[in-house]
Structure formats: C-alpha cells, structure tokens
Amino acid sequence: MTGLGEDVPLTAGAIWRRTLPVWAALILLLGATLGLAYVPLGRFATATALGIAVVKGGLVMLFFMQLRKPDPLLRLAASTALFFVAFLLILTFADVLTRSAPSQPGTVMPRSQPELPATGQRGF
Structure with a gap:
C-alpha cells in the first residue's frame, strides 16, 4: 500500500465527480479558443492561442493521463515526449x-505584369 488511493474502489459517481469538472474546463477553454479566433488581438493572437493550448494540454496530462501519480516510468515517458x-x-x-x-535583393519574386525580357538579363 502506497497511500495514493489505488486500493480504494472507484464507483461510477466518483469517476464522474473527478472527470466532469476537467471536461467542463476543457470545453470552456475550447470556447475561449473559438471566441478569441474572432477577436483582433494583433501580435498577441498566437501567444494567447498557445497559452490556452498549453493549459488544455496540462489538464489532459494531469487528469486523463494520470501524471499526478508518482509512477517513475510514466513520468519518464511523458517527459521524454x-x-x-x-x-x-x-x-x-x-x-x-x-x-x-x-x-531582399537576390530573391526571385514573380512579376505582376508580363514584360519583355531585357537582353543580358534573366527573363523570369
């Protein structure tokens, strides 16, 4: 016995009480991601989206992948990934x-209007 509660029998109600708030938080974060996609945040749009994604990933890792348990092999695999x-x-x-x-000079860019190639130059 390790004292982590592994020997406690889980009922359906206990499983729902543990996973339903996490699921609700993930749905709220999904709504935040969708809502912020239509808000003009400028240069902070990517940082905000990545921040929400990190929070969602952290919730999934902690609760659904059960990384809260001190299983060394599980934590090694997760940290390696x-x-x-x-x-x-x-x-x-x-x-x-x-x-x-x-x-920058030297970069080949397509021309917007067709022109006659000048002699001695590349006609791209």
Whole structure:
C-alpha cells in the first residue's frame, strides 16, 4: 500500500465527480479558443492561442493521463515526449527565424505584369 488511493474502489459517481469538472474546463477553454479566433488581438493572437493550448494540454496530462501519480516510468515517458516536442519546436523556430525576407535583393519574386525580357538579363 502506497497511500495514493489505488486500493480504494472507484464507483461510477466518483469517476464522474473527478472527470466532469476537467471536461467542463476543457470545453470552456475550447470556447475561449473559438471566441478569441474572432477577436483582433494583433501580435498577441498566437501567444494567447498557445497559452490556452498549453493549459488544455496540462489538464489532459494531469487528469486523463494520470501524471499526478508518482509512477517513475510514466513520468519518464511523458517527459521524454515533451522534450522531443520542445526540440522539434526549437528547430522549427530556428529555421523560420534565420530565413531572409522575400523582399531582399537576390530573391526571385514573380512579376505582376508580363514584360519583355531585357537582353543580358534573366527573363523570369
């Protein structure tokens, strides 16, 4: 016996009392995500959406994946997955942030109106 309540028999009412508030919070956060999609937040739109997504993911991990229990193997698997996702996001943002803007010289841009190619130049 570890004192974590694993030996306590769970009734249907106990399961509903534990999961229904979490489900309601996830539905409210889903409504917040949907509502904020129509609000012009400017540069804070992405940060707000990611913040809500992190809260929703945290609720799912804590309550439905049962990461509140101190099972070392379960926490190792979850932390490994979280590390891998963070690594992929860091690589993606590093790639996006180091790209040059398409308006810099040397970038090939399509022409809006067809023109005759000048002699000695590329006719894109």
